Amino acid sequence: xxxxxxxxxxxxxxxxxxxxxxxxxxxxxxxxxxxxxxxxxxxxxxxxxxxxxxxxxxxxxxxxxxxxxxxxxxxxxxxxxxxxxxxxxxxxxxxxxxxxxxxxxxxxxxxxxxxxxxxxxxxxxxxxxxxxxxxxxxxxxxxxxxxxxxxxxxxxxxxxxxxxxxxxxxxxxxxxxxxxxxxxxxxxxxxxxxxxxxxxxxxxxxxxxxxxxxxxxxxxxxxxxxxxxxxxxxxxxxxxxxxxxxxxxxxxxxxxxxxxxxxxxxxxxxxxxxxxxxxxxxxxxxxxxxxxxxxxxxxxxxxxxxxxxxxxxxxxxxxxxxxxxxxxxxxxxxxxxxxxxxxxxxxxxxxxxxxxxxxxxxxxxxxxxxxxxxxxxxxxxxxxxxxxxxxxxxxxxxxxxxxxx
Numbered sequence: 001x002x003x004x005x006x007x008x009x010x011x012x013x014x015x016x017x018x019x020x021x022x023x024x025x026x027x028x029x030x031x032x033x034x035x036x037x038x039x040x041x042x043x044x045x046x047x048x049x050x051x052x053x054x055x056x057x058x059x060x061x062x063x064x065x066x067x068x069x070x071x072x073x074x075x076x077x078x079x080x081x082x083x084x085x086x087x088x089x090x091x092x093x094x095x096x097x098x099x100x101x102x103x104x105x106x107x108x109x110x111x112x113x114x115x116x117x118x119x120x121x122x123x124x125x126x127x128x129x130x131x132x133x134x135x136x137x138x139x140x141x142x143x144x145x146x147x148x149x150x151x152x153x154x155x156x157x158x159x160x161x162x163x164x165x166x167x168x169x170x171x172x173x174x175x176x177x178x179x180x181x182x183x184x185x186x187x188x189x190x191x192x193x194x195x196x197x198x199x200x201x202x203x204x205x206x207x208x209x210x211x212x213x214x215x216x217x218x219x220x221x222x223x224x225x226x227x228x229x230x231x232x233x234x235x236x237x238x239x240x241x242x243x244x245x246x247x248x249x250x251x252x253x254x255x256x257x258x259x260x261x262x263x264x265x266x267x268x269x270x271x272x273x274x275x276x277x278x279x280x281x282x283x284x285x286x287x288x289x290x291x292x293x294x295x296x297x298x299x300x301x302x303x304x305x306x307x308x309x310x311x312x313x314x315x316x317x318x319x320x321x322x323x324x325x326x327x328x329x330x331x332x333x334x335x336x337x338x339x340x341x342x343x344x345x346x347x348x349x350x351x352x353x354x355x356x357x358x359x360x361x362x363x364x365x366x367x368x369x370x371x372x373x374x375x376x377x378x379x380x381x382x383x384x385x386x387x388x389x390x391x392x393x394x395x396x397x398x399x400x401x402x403x404x405x
Contacts, residue, residue: 062082082190087207193376240269
């Protein structure tokens with residue numbers, strides 16, 4: 001990088017820091033006091049999609065430690081898990097849209113992180129088969145149709161912070177922009193690609209729920225404590241936003257078991273989601289969501305997992321298609337799930353502001369046409385330029401400040 005280019009990028013970095021310290025930060029990055037105190041266990045994003053090259057194979061990606069510094073690493077005290085459960089669709093209605101089929105299948109990873117020497121991951125499949133490998137390497141098993149990666153990759157989340165701030169904090173519909181404030185940001189990634197039938201076994205349906213979580217066991221304890229969980233993007237930091245600043249629900253939300261939320265907590269989350277949906281729906285001065293549909297939408301979101309149909313082929317930008325089609329009593333034709341690089345913020349606000357119909361709400365960033373990387377592990381190589389060394393420090397400080405405002 002030339003000196004002139006570096007100076008220009010440094011100016012851009014300072015400008016980004018100013019923007020971020022005065023705006024709202026989205027996705028699941030830094031979502032509450034507990035994840036601030038446990039950055040290595042903070043899940044930033046979850047992705048699930050059919051393999052674009054291997055029929056019958058599912059890809060699941062969980063990113064943790066948002067704004068990871070150049071010397072950041074996984075924590076040996078943390079259990080990193082991805083839970084997968086078979087689903088059946090039911091009629092939309094209060095507390096209804098999905099019916100669970102069978103037991104939860106869990107993929108887990110633990111890490112050895114000595115001060116000197118290489119770091120190692122031990123990742124275990126739902127079948128009980130375990131793989132030990134060096135961090136930033138790939139473990140493979142042709143017999144199971146499995147590939148596993150754990151290490152540093154480029155964060156694929158796409159986000160225009162100033163545009164987002166105008167909607168969330170000022171209640172305005174801003175003009176589209178082109179800035180992606182997540183450029184040069186890295187995360188730690190855990191990526192599984194596997195043959196569904198070999199690893200999950202025969203299942204009643206081709207529909208799957210996918211959720212990520214991080215847990216730890218405190219000294220002297222005999223049970224695990226959940227630190228963070230993620231299914232769909234933007235639930236804790238955007239849809240559960242505490243606009244009145246009197247009751248931040250994010251830590252309570254993250255403590256819940258995705259497939260068995262405490263009923264009293266569920267009622268709190270539901271009330272907040274319906275209130276916020278009404279607020280965002282009215283930003284264009286038109287209420288597109290009917291009262292009953294708002295409640296159905298909230299119940300769908302509170303079943304907080306990605307929904308993926310493995311009978312469908314890989315496509316870009318199919319996120320939330322299954323849920324929205326079912327809410328409208330329509331059939332769906334795409335796989336659902338979530339692909340790295342999808343413009344999630346656009347779909348989020350289009351769904352909330354105009355019910356997913358009519359004109360699209362957009363940040364203005366061009367929609368992706370391909371995965372960040374076409375082959376396993378699918379996420380791009382981590383950023384290693386000088387800006388990528390300095391940016392995480394400033395960006396994380398800004399995000400922490402915003403998370404506690």
